[in-house]
Amino acid sequence: MIRNELCTVISHHEIAENIYELILCGELASEMTEPGQFVHVKVSSGLDPLLRRPISIANIDHEKKEFTLIYRAEGRGTTILSKKMPGDEVDILGPLGHGFPLEETEAGETALLVGGGIGVPPLYELSKQLVARGVRVFHVFGFQTKSATFYEEAFKQLGPTFIATVDGSYGTCGLVTDVLDSEVLSFDTIYSCGPTPMLRAIEEKYAADKKVFLSLEERMGCGIGACFACVCHTAENPNGFTYKKVCTDGPVFRAGEVVL
Amino acid sequence: MIRNELCTVISHHEIAENIYELILCGELASEMTEPGQFVHVKVSSGLDPLLRRPISIANIDHEKKEFTLIYRAEGRGTTILSKKMPGDEVDILGPLGHGFPLEETEAGETALLVGGGIGVPPLYELSKQLVARGVRVFHVFGFQTKSATFYEEAFKQLGPTFIATVDGSYGTCGLVTDVLDSEVLSFDTIYSCGPTPMLRAIEEKYAADKKVFLSLEERMGCGIGACFACVCHTAENPNGFTYKKVCTDGPVFRAGEVVL
Amino acid sequence: MNRLAVNLPGLKLKNPIMPASGCFGFGKEFGQLYDLSELGAIMIKATTVEPRFGNPTPRVAETSAGMLNAIGLQNPGLDKVLSEELPWLEQFDVPIIANVAGSTEEDYVEVARRISKAPNVHALELNISCPNVKTGGIAFGTIPEVAKSLTAKVKEASSVPVYVKLSPNVTNIVEMAKEVEAGGADGLTMINTLLGMRLDLKTGKPILANRTGGLSGPAIKPVAIRMIYEVSQAVSLPIIGMGGIESAEDVLEYFFAGASAVAVGTANFVDPFVCPKIIKDLTELLDKYGFEHISECIGRSWK
Amino acid sequence: MNRLAVNLPGLKLKNPIMPASGCFGFGKEFGQLYDLSELGAIMIKATTVEPRFGNPTPRVAETSAGMLNAIGLQNPGLDKVLSEELPWLEQFDVPIIANVAGSTEEDYVEVARRISKAPNVHALELNISCPNVKTGGIAFGTIPEVAKSLTAKVKEASSVPVYVKLSPNVTNIVEMAKEVEAGGADGLTMINTLLGMRLDLKTGKPILANRTGGLSGPAIKPVAIRMIYEVSQAVSLPIIGMGGIESAEDVLEYFFAGASAVAVGTANFVDPFVCPKIIKDLTELLDKYGFEHISECIGRSWK
Numbered sequence A, B: 001m002i003r004n005e006l007c008t009v010i011s012h013h014e015i016a017e018n019i020y021e022l023i024l025c026g027e028l029a030s031e032m033t034e035p036g037q038f039v040h041v042k043v044s045s046g047l048d049p050l051l052r053r054p055i056s057i058a059n060i061d062h063e064k065k066e067f068t069l070i071y072r073a074e075g076r077g078t079t080i081l082s083k084k085m086p087g088d089e090v091d092i093l094g095p096l097g098h099g100f101p102l103e104e105t106e107a108g109e110t111a112l113l114v115g116g117g118i119g120v121p122p123l124y125e126l127s128k129q130l131v132a133r134g135v136r137v138f139h140v141f142g143f144q145t146k147s148a149t150f151y152e153e154a155f156k157q158l159g160p161t162f163i164a165t166v167d168g169s170y171g172t173c174g175l176v177t178d179v180l181d182s183e184v185l186s187f188d189t190i191y192s193c194g195p196t197p198m199l200r201a202i203e204e205k206y207a208a209d210k211k212v213f214l215s216l217e218e219r220m221g222c223g224i225g226a227c228f229a230c231v232c233h234t235a236e237n238p239n240g241f242t243y244k245k246v247c248t249d250g251p252v253f254r255a256g257e258v259v260l
Numbered sequence C, D: 001m002n003r004l005a006v007n008l009p010g011l012k013l014k015n016p017i018m019p020a021s022g023c024f025g026f027g028k029e030f031g032q033l034y035d036l037s038e039l040g041a042i043m044i045k046a047t048t049v050e051p052r053f054g055n056p057t058p059r060v061a062e063t064s065a066g067m068l069n070a071i072g073l074q075n076p077g078l079d080k081v082l083s084e085e086l087p088w089l090e091q092f093d094v095p096i097i098a099n100v101a102g103s104t105e106e107d108y109v110e111v112a113r114r115i116s117k118a119p120n121v122h123a124l125e126l127n128i129s130c131p132n133v134k135t136g137g138i139a140f141g142t143i144p145e146v147a148k149s150l151t152a153k154v155k156e157a158s159s160v161p162v163y164v165k166l167s168p169n170v171t172n173i174v175e176m177a178k179e180v181e182a183g184g185a186d187g188l189t190m191i192n193t194l195l196g197m198r199l200d201l202k203t204g205k206p207i208l209a210n211r212t213g214g215l216s217g218p219a220i221k222p223v224a225i226r227m228i229y230e231v232s233q234a235v236s237l238p239i240i241g242m243g244g245i246e247s248a249e250d251v252l253e254y255f256f257a258g259a260s261a262v263a264v265g266t267a268n269f270v271d272p273f274v275c276p277k278i279i280k281d282l283t284e285l286l287d288k289y290g291f292e293h294i295s296e297c298i299g300r301s302w303k
């Protein structure tokens, strides 16, 4: 169920350049089930900024009623958020949307998790839950540059982790697709989150033979399905009036379900 | 000189119902000279609320570079201000305006200080400075009710202090004018700050024989004389186009100078 | 006595608070969060004869104390609204105000005729002011005679009272209101969004795919208050006010200006529980300012 | 090379940042805070033939991300502006844009004729859009033919280029701009304030003694950006943009929309040092987004 709650900041650190890890505590953690869901964050109590910010859930700790958000402080809202201190309260609406389908990968099968930049965070909870189910996981992540990378060690605990940086300052020089082209990885399912061009490349390359699940981003108003801000066309009727809402039908879709 | 500075909160307490005493530290304390000047306070760093709030300077400690504001948390801005904690920073523009003329009362003479509600605070610094010059001071203050009174002990240290409350819950029942009508006080100068009807009553009663100085309130834009939000007509030409600006020519005026 | 009850043409409202059209879909999403019967009424999303996908995304952009939207009247079309959305809403004890849109007079008349027969539709809101569609919309809302003629035709076709939604993007809102009154409107709703735009600093291009969008939220409240103040003195139609409402205090300001009920739009996105919250706070606020009944507040600024 | 230098009719600006009329008096107050020669230009307060006291107080009210003002063209009158204010400003190396106001065409012409001869007045800003005065003002700014005729007369009387300040309170801003261009304007300044109102909850009455006032500040920026985007594509006059500017980023957005220079109003009240701050930040911002010169940014949203 969707709840609105003032959650308490447990810890808050800059874990890479302009990338923050925010751990919050609140009852609504108990509602978080699927990896890949998101919350809608009001970063200040007043009117500035007005709208909530959608941020994926990167980690869930049901026992402590804690959950983790990892975000880039870039615009006005996330910059204000980055100033919160332990003990402060943050207004959270969530959990929202539908996440990655775990059940599409059986125990013993292999899942490939492909993330780009700030699309990496939700893959952490996903990877944890897959591994817990007995799934083998590979991680392939792309970042702009070395100083923007994060959570590499944590992911390595769960499975082999390949990193590409656009400027070549770390790992493979180039994009995640360069890693995917050069490494020989065999797997059953792909779960991916990141910039749309990356998602498109993955869809093109793998959607024909593999089960591919993609997490989309779109500018949102309500985050709960009421305002029609975040719609995309369905693949079966790309110019018609059928649609999916990223906030409630997604953010995760099966490749081929919607027009990227 | 007018400065703009982020001042640090030294202490912040609710000293009466919804009345806060805020002690700030900043270099601009050294620019504060006349009692009755005010500062223009930006209560939050964003756009909500947009405008600064004018608040009188209630106490100046040049040595520590500290100054005190006493204000009522009422509307949106002052309520936000009331949440500031020691160590937080507050954006202050000031000191602004012209205060009470000390030199109008000679050492050995007597000054009557009349304050209403949230007009009382600037009279504290004034009283201190008058006493330091060897002036005898009386204080007559009006409040709505007992729980709204503050600083009575502090004022008593400086001179006799009479209090009236509208609901009679403390001191004389009624207005400051009721105290002034019943007590026999002889004095040379009146300095007053409070609601306009009170100032009008004082002007009517005393302006003919005494030196009377009144501190005015008006809604402000800039606080520095540029926007013409805070003008009042001059008494010599009450319907003409001559004017005084409360923010720069005032807030303190000699009775009879401007139209109340 | 219900201190919040308000009677308007076609509408017996248990309280004067309703979600604004386009900000509440057809109620399903909010129905998961609270009991929709708590609301005074519901203004459902604009309905057109045919289904529409609307504009490409991005469709929203944030502004200072406001937001721009260019949804473009996305809706499932009249048939589906009649067969699915409205019947679903019948489970709640809440009157529906159907927002009627179109590109031609015929479109409007067709939607009005059919949707006004739905059992829970108690009034129509004639959307002559949507700034986000290429054809229709804007002309209907800015040329007084066109608005009047459309109002008359829709009024004739409708089985329930017709409220006309005014656009703030006009030189003379009073003139528009008077013409619409002359056209036979039963009430007014105002205001729709102001036309605005934001640019992306990285690309230099508009953030919205549609380029321009409608500005809503607290930023526009002073414009709405001014227009309702002016219009409520010039016509004798009741006004449902909207624009930036997010608290019971705002509701009171709208009533003082001349509104007889209000709608809450953008604030539902910031706080999905805002409507029941305002309803709850409103009674306390009447106490605070010494009113027996909300209707005493109507037009207090000029009465 | 000065990367911020901009040349407009009558104006060689070392940078495109200037305080907006009415938000900077005649410069004296800000002259105590920083060197006015740092500014690109100064738009001085509206000047009328006779001195004016303006409206009763309260004259300002806060709104969400904005403010209302109803100063009412208070000014010391043409004679005193010529004999005192303008000569005082001559000590600074900064061109003055004189804001010309009046109640009749003759008033405007008289002010324009005489003030345009002052040595440091390099351009006029024709204030046909002040919402806060009973006579004149608003009609000049909302009826295209009236605006055109006034522009032509003032243009004839003026010894320096004439910029016409457009009101946003119109249905069709492009039509206004075109008429004013046809009237011979050398440039446009836009936008003036939106007409708005706020009510006091305790009294139920308008906060402003004048009842309505002009809405300025960040709240109106999206409306201004939209209007400049539309007008800059429809006329060939340069535009000085304004409305809610408070940062160098805002300046860039205005340039992208189609402005060739900008004015900063309300932000001066919040931060009296905002103009020099923006000028300082602007060069860095050009670097950040890869522009050699500010003029490359003009109209980037539609070019």
Ligand SMILES: Cc1cc2nc3c(=O)[nH]c(=O)nc-3n(C[C@H](O)[C@H](O)[C@H](O)COP(=O)(O)OP(=O)(O)OC[C@H]3O[C@@H](n4cnc5c(N)ncnc54)[C@H](O)[C@@H]3O)c2cc1C
Binding pocket: A038, A049, A051, A052, A053, A054, A055, A056, A057, A070, A071, A072, A073, A074, A075, A076, A077, A078, A079, A118, A121, A122, A216, A217, A218, A219, A220, A251, C061, C062
């Ligand atoms: C389902 C979903 C999950 C996301 N998860 C994460 C995450 O885990 N970590 C993370 O760093 N970012 C995530 N994002 C992106 C994040 O929402 C934006 O970076 C953020 O909203 C930008 O806000 P701002 O205050 O920095 O920018 P501003 O420029 O102040 O934002 C202005 C407006 O634009 C919207 N906006 C701007 N960029 C985006 C964007 N890329 N996507 C959606 N809305 C945007 C904002 O929400 C706001 O309404 C996610 C987005 C979506 C849709």
Ligand SMILES: Cc1cc2nc3c(=O)[nH]c(=O)nc-3n(C[C@H](O)[C@H](O)[C@H](O)COP(=O)(O)OP(=O)(O)OC[C@H]3O[C@@H](n4cnc5c(N)ncnc54)[C@H](O)[C@@H]3O)c2cc1C
Binding pocket: B038, B049, B051, B052, B053, B054, B055, B056, B057, B070, B071, B072, B073, B074, B075, B076, B077, B078, B079, B118, B121, B122, B216, B217, B218, B219, B220, B251, D061, D062
């Ligand atoms: C020279 C001067 C000195 C002052 N000194 C003090 C003081 O020492 N202690 C104190 O408690 N108050 C003082 N005031 C009054 C104080 O400025 C207002 O109470 C305060 O601005 C209200 O802000 P708010 O956020 O509570 O109200 P809001 O309702 O949010 O204010 C909205 C707007 O109206 C303005 N406003 C509202 N009430 C007043 C008012 N009475 N006077 C001027 N502007 C107002 C605000 O500044 C703001 O711009 C002084 C006012 C002036 C002019």
Ligand SMILES: Cc1cc2nc3c(=O)[nH]c(=O)nc-3n(C[C@H](O)[C@H](O)[C@H](O)COP(=O)(O)O)c2cc1C
Binding pocket: A221, A227, C020, C021, C022, C023, C045, C046, C069, C071, C073, C099, C127, C130, C165, C191, C192, C193, C215, C216, C217, C218, C220, C242, C243, C244, C245, C263, C264, C265, C266, C267
């Ligand atoms: C996302 C969004 C969609 C809207 N869709 C419609 C619509 O379909 N029909 C309509 O008449 N108004 C529509 N509006 C306008 C609102 O009903 C309302 O008039 C306006 O937003 C002002 O109210 P607010 O400031 O409370 O949002 C829409 C507004 C928003 C923000």
Ligand SMILES: Cc1cc2nc3c(=O)[nH]c(=O)nc-3n(C[C@H](O)[C@H](O)[C@H](O)COP(=O)(O)O)c2cc1C
Binding pocket: B221, B227, D020, D021, D022, D023, D045, D046, D069, D071, D073, D099, D127, D130, D165, D191, D192, D193, D215, D216, D217, D218, D220, D242, D243, D244, D245, D263, D264, D265, D266, D267
């Ligand atoms: C207090 C105040 C006084 C103003 N006086 C004038 C004026 O005399 N002449 C004029 O053309 N515009 C006047 N304006 C409008 C501004 O010049 C400007 O167009 C408007 O405020 C939008 O810019 P901003 O949002 O940066 O303030 C005034 C604005 C304010 C806030």
Ligand code: FES
Binding pocket: A219, A220, A221, A222, A223, A224, A225, A226, A227, A228, A229, A230, A231, A245, A246, A247, A248
């Ligand atoms: S964000 Fe409102 S429908 Fe998705």
Ligand code: FES
Binding pocket: B219, B220, B221, B222, B223, B224, B225, B226, B227, B228, B229, B230, B231, B245, B246, B247, B248
């Ligand atoms: S507040 Fe601006 S002139 Fe006084």
